[in-house]
Amino acid sequence: xxxxxxxxFVLWAIVWFDLIxxxxxxxxxxxxxxxxxxxxxxxxxxFSLKWYGKLxxxxxxxxxxxxxxxxxxxxxxxxxxAGTLAAIGxxxxxxxxxxxxxxxxxxxxxxxxxVSGLGMMIFFGDIxxxxxxxxxxxxxxxxxxxxxxxxxxxxxxxxxxQLENAAANCGAPPLQGFLTxxxxxVMPGVITGALLMFILAFNEFLVSLFLTDARTVTLxxxxxxxxxxxxxxxxxxxxxxxxxIAFIAVLLLDKLVGLELFLKSK
Amino acid sequence: MENSPPLVELxxxxxxxxxxxxxxxxxxxxxxxxxxxxxxxSGCGKTTLLRMIAGFExxxxxxxxxxxxxxxxxxPYRRSIxxxxxxxxxxxxxxxxxxxxxxxxxxxxxxxxxxxxxxRYLGIVRLTGMKDRRIHELSGGQQQRxxxxxxxxxxxxxxLLDEPLSALxxxxxxxxxxxxxxxxxxxxxxxxxxxxxxxxALVMSDEIIVMADGAIQQSADPVSLYRHPSNMFVASFIGLxxxxxxxVVQTEGTTVxxxxxxxxxxxxxxxxxxxGQSVEGAIRAEQVRIHPExxxxxxxxxxxxxxxxxxxxxxxxxxxxxxxxxxGSTPIxxxxxxxxxxxxxxxxxxxxxxxxxxxxxxxxCR
Numbered sequence: 001x002x003x004x005x006x007x008x009f010v011l012w013a014i015v016w017f018d019l020i021x022x023x024x025x026x027x028x029x030x031x032x033x034x035x036x037x038x039x040x041x042x043x044x045x046x047f048s049l050k051w052y053g054k055l056x057x058x059x060x061x062x063x064x065x066x067x068x069x070x071x072x073x074x075x076x077x078x079x080x081x082a083g084t085l086a087a088i089g090x091x092x093x094x095x096x097x098x099x100x101x102x103x104x105x106x107x108x109x110x111x112x113x114x115v116s117g118l119g120m121m122i123f124f125g126d127i128x129x130x131x132x133x134x135x136x137x138x139x140x141x142x143x144x145x146x147x148x149x150x151x152x153x154x155x156x157x158x159x160x161x162q163l164e165n166a167a168a169n170c171g172a173p174p175l176q177g178f179l180t181x182x183x184x185x186v187m188p189g190v191i192t193g194a195l196l197m198f199i200l201a202f203n204e205f206l207v208s209l210f211l212t213d214a215r216t217v218t219l220x221x222x223x224x225x226x227x228x229x230x231x232x233x234x235x236x237x238x239x240x241x242x243x244x245i246a247f248i249a250v251l252l253l254d255k256l257v258g259l260e261l262f263l264k265s266k
Numbered sequence: 267m268e269n270s271p272p273l274v275e276l277x278x279x280x281x282x283x284x285x286x287x288x289x290x291x292x293x294x295x296x297x298x299x300x301x302x303x304x305x306x307x308s309g310c311g312k313t314t315l316l317r318m319i320a321g322f323e324x325x326x327x328x329x330x331x332x333x334x335x336x337x338x339x340x341x342p343y344r345r346s347i348x349x350x351x352x353x354x355x356x357x358x359x360x361x362x363x364x365x366x367x368x369x370x371x372x373x374x375x376x377x378x379x380x381x382x383x384x385x386r387y388l389g390i391v392r393l394t395g396m397k398d399r400r401i402h403e404l405s406g407g408q409q410q411r412x413x414x415x416x417x418x419x420x421x422x423x424x425x426l427l428d429e430p431l432s433a434l435x436x437x438x439x440x441x442x443x444x445x446x447x448x449x450x451x452x453x454x455x456x457x458x459x460x461x462x463x464x465x466x467a468l469v470m471s472d473e474i475i476v477m478a479d480g481a482i483q484q485s486a487d488p489v490s491l492y493r494h495p496s497n498m499f500v501a502s503f504i505g506l507x508x509x510x511x512x513x514v515v516q517t518e519g520t521t522v523x524x525x526x527x528x529x530x531x532x533x534x535x536x537x538x539x540x541x542g543q544s545v546e547g548a549i550r551a552e553q554v555r556i557h558p559e560x561x562x563x564x565x566x567x568x569x570x571x572x573x574x575x576x577x578x579x580x581x582x583x584x585x586x587x588x589x590x591x592x593x594g595s596t597p598i599x600x601x602x603x604x605x606x607x608x609x610x611x612x613x614x615x616x617x618x619x620x621x622x623x624x625x626x627x628x629x630x631c632r
Contacts, residue, residue: 165322166355168342170369170416177343180368184359 026243033236040231051237061238064222067133068202071218074137075144075201076194082141083148083197084190088182090149091156109146116143117210124211136211136218140201147200148193155189188257199249203242271334273298273423273456274319279328281314288314290480291328296458296473301450303459303467306477307503312460313352315477316426319458321345333423343372348417348455349426353433354409356401362412363388363397369420387415390449407438414446418453425450427459431466443469464504468492476500496536498629501548506585508554508598510547511631514539522628527594532567533626544631551599553625556586559616566620572598574611586611588619 028042033051035044055061089095090102108116120139124130163185167177205220212221223238272295281289289311296302304312317323319330321342329336337345348369356365363384370380388394391411401409410430417425427446431439443466450457450470461467467474468488476483476491476499484496495501502509512526522535524545533547557563559571575597576587584602589595598619611617 160353160355160358162351162353162355163357165320165342166349166351166357167368167372168322169320169347169349171343171372171420172368173341173343176372181357185357187359 029236029239030243033233033240035233035236038232040233040236051233052240054234055237055241058234061219061222061234064217064219065241067216068219070133071137071140071208072198072201074134075140076198078138078141079145079148079197080190080194083145083193084152084183084186086145087149087152087189088156088186091153092161105149106146108143113143113206117207120207121210130211131213131216133216136208136216137201139207139211140204141197143207144197144200144204147196151193151196152186152189155186155192159185191257192253195249195253199246202245270298271331272296273333274458275331275334276315276319277329277331279315279318279325279330281311281318281323282326287480289318289325292482294475294482294485296456298456299454300472301457301459301470302473302475303461303471304475304477305461305464305467305503306483308462310477311480312477313428316349316428316458316460319424320347320349320426346420346423347426348420348422348424349428350410350413350417350430352428352430354413354430356409356413356416358401360401361397362393362399362401362404362408365401365412366415366419369416373420375420383419387419390418390452391415391445406434407442410434410442411445414449418449418455423456425455425457427457427461429461432461432463439463439466446470468504476503478503494536495548495627498546498548498631501627501629506551506599506601507548508551508596510549510593510596510598512545512547514541514543514545516541521623524628526596527592529570529592531626532623533628534624535628537630539628539630545628546631547626547628549598549621549626551585551601552603553621554598554600555620556588556600556602556611557618557620558611559618561618563618563620567623568626569618569620570598572617572619574613574615574617577611577613584610586617588617590619 031042031044032040033044034047034049035041036046036048036050037044086105090098090105095101116139120135120142121130124135124139129135159182163181164174164177167181168174172180203220204218205224208218208221209224212218217225219238219242223235226232226235274296276292276294279289279292280287292315294302304315306312314323318325319332321337321340324338329338331337332345332347357368360368366384366387367380370383375383384397385394388397391414393408393411393415396404396408396412399408401412404412413430431442434442446459447470459466459470471488473485473487474491475485478499484491484500486494486496491500492504495504498509501507510526510531512524512531514522514524515530516523517535517539520535522533522539522545523530524533524547526547531547539545555563555566563569570590570592572588572590574586575589576585578585578587582603586600586602587597588600589597600619
């Protein structure tokens with residue numbers, strides 16, 4: 001009796017410790033963003049929304065925010081067809097060099113981001129597209145594509161492989177069968193993967209650091225740059241906007257496909 | 267009057283996957299309107315055969331003809347074949363009605379006719395009013411019916427059933443077997459059914475093909491198949507059959523005497539045997555009579571003494587497993603249907619078994 005109680009106490013203690021540890025940075029930032037003072041501090045000094053009000057006046061951050069949005073949308077838009085078709089192809093068809101192809105597609109995940117960033121910087125410089133914004137979106141798509149492939153693969157593997165035969169048996173030519181049966185079947189994975197890709201691109205820092213300059217700087221890089229000069233609470237407010245967007249994405253995911261599938265797909 | 271060609275015809279059809287021979291030189295033809303069951307243990311090639319007819323696999327050699335036309339070059343979506351898949355393969359993101367509508371749309375039926383056809387086929391499978399249900403909201407039996415309606419709604423020339431009943435429990439399975447029979451007779455669609463369930467084959471078919479190791483063993487109507495199995499495999503696969511091995515000592519007409527361990531049995535030979543040839547005898551459990559010790563059954567040709575080693579109560583009958591010392595270690599299975607006065611033989615009881623010569627079928631050893 002005592003044994004069970006002390007065991008459950010220890011378990012609860014660990015759970016609470018973990019929860020606090022995980023959420024502490026977020027709580028501190030959220031708290032700090034409401035300060036009335038002029039420096040980032042926790043607990044905050046008083047309560048005001050003045051730093052949020054000021055956000056709209058910070059043109060640098062606002063421009064960086066929209067650039068980040070643009071880059072993330074490109075990344076998501078490219079990853080949806082690429083990741084979906086790759087995942088279906090790898091799971092469904094007997095392809096030559098299947099294992100090598102799989103490894104190749106997951107390779108970006110195993111290479112340190114610093115190396116990827118440097119490589120892409122050199123390559124983009126060579127073909128003279130360094131300094132433009134859209135290649136950043138493509139790069140983020142490349143380095144995060146494994147997540148898209150994993151998410152869709154989970155859906156494809158859960159899909160009855162006979163469905164395509166059933167569609168053919170019903171009179172659907174291959175392309176039509178794919179569009180009307182296979183694609184709707186893997187949709188939960190596609191949605192999960194797309195939201196994941198969006199969030200990952202939205203938050204990405206290291207590779208963007210290599211690929212952007214003062215004119216094309218994205219929000220994470222922009223925040224990093226300001227930390228190196230003056231740390232003011234508007235940074236905390238920007239961070240909170242970030243957290244809110246991530247949170248909305250998770251809510252969206254839960255609403256659209258359910259978090260269960262998202263967690264299972266990993 | 268001109269004879270119409272058989273609806274389906276297989277000519278020397280073989281299928282190899284690498285070195286593995288899945289289907290070995292299959293030949294059969296199927297007349298319009300009949301129900302054929304391909305029966306065999308799992309892995310015997312029956313599903314591969316069905317998938318070749320549907321067009322999902324192509325034969326390594328040989329030819330498949332439908333309505334007299336070779337179909338090698340015809341892709342599955344242009345064949346007029348409805349199929350009920352083993353796991354049903356219903357489209358999970360569609361309702362029951364949308365599943366039945368799908369083939370009609372894909373096969374370009376006039377849009378104004380579609381709703382009526384969907385209603386009609388849902389009616390035939392007794393799912394009227396279930397049109398808007400999602401697939402996962404339906405019970406196993408109802409899903410089965412949606413799959414049948416989807417396979418039939420476009421009025422195909424041929425219906426293929428790939429063990430669709432195997433996942434159901436026994437009671438539902440037996441209900442669905444009769445349901446299939448009812449629907450088939452109502453619509454008259456030519457059907458090929460694949461199963462490993464001998465009862466299903468006997469209940470549902472006009473003709474049965476037994477397959478083993480990729481090869482067709484026998485093709486016959488259910489009654490002939492059960493009463494006159496053409497070889498040892500068919501005899502042992504259908505019904506509960508006891509097998510005894512021995513050596514021929516004498517033949518006379520269709521009667522063959524063969525030596526098993528320390529006794530001589532009389533059996534009914536399907537083919538000619540030489541003295542000294544190794545043979546196997548097969549006797550069905552329902553053809554063996556069981557009597558208490560010391561009874562001498564009259565007018566029985568083979569009489570053996572034995573000891574009950576196992577006794578299984580199956581409700582409507584009793585199954586005994588009897589060890590006969592004169593047959594060595596081979597057990598004999600016996601059904602005892604006698605609801606009025608079961609003479610119960612317990613485990614360890616001495617009994618006398620008997621059967622008629624015509625019921626012990628003798629085949630050459632494999």
